[in-house]
Amino acid sequence: MDTHSRSFAKALSWRVTGTIDTMIISLVVTGSLKLAATIGLTEVVTKSLLYYFHERAWLKIPYGRKTPV
Numbered sequence: 001m002d003t004h005s006r007s008f009a010k011a012l013s014w015r016v017t018g019t020i021d022t023m024i025i026s027l028v029v030t031g032s033l034k035l036a037a038t039i040g041l042t043e044v045v046t047k048s049l050l051y052y053f054h055e056r057a058w059l060k061i062p063y064g065r066k067t068p069v
Contacts, residue, residue, distance in 0.1 A: 010051075011051040026039040
């Protein structure tokens with residue numbers, strides 16, 4: 001079972017990747033670096049929290065797990 005800190009670290013590393021992608025897309029669509037940064041910073045907070053809780057919820061679901069031999 002993953003610890004809370006491991007789940008949090010995984011969420012952060014994934015969000016950095018996702019946020020860079022979001023900011024690039026936002027910059028291309030809006031043409032505004034300031035707006036792209038605002039969108040990126042907003043989504044990094046919300047999606048990090050959502051991922052953390054999603055990860056913790058899945059740890060409680062036995063679906064697809066193999067029991068140790």
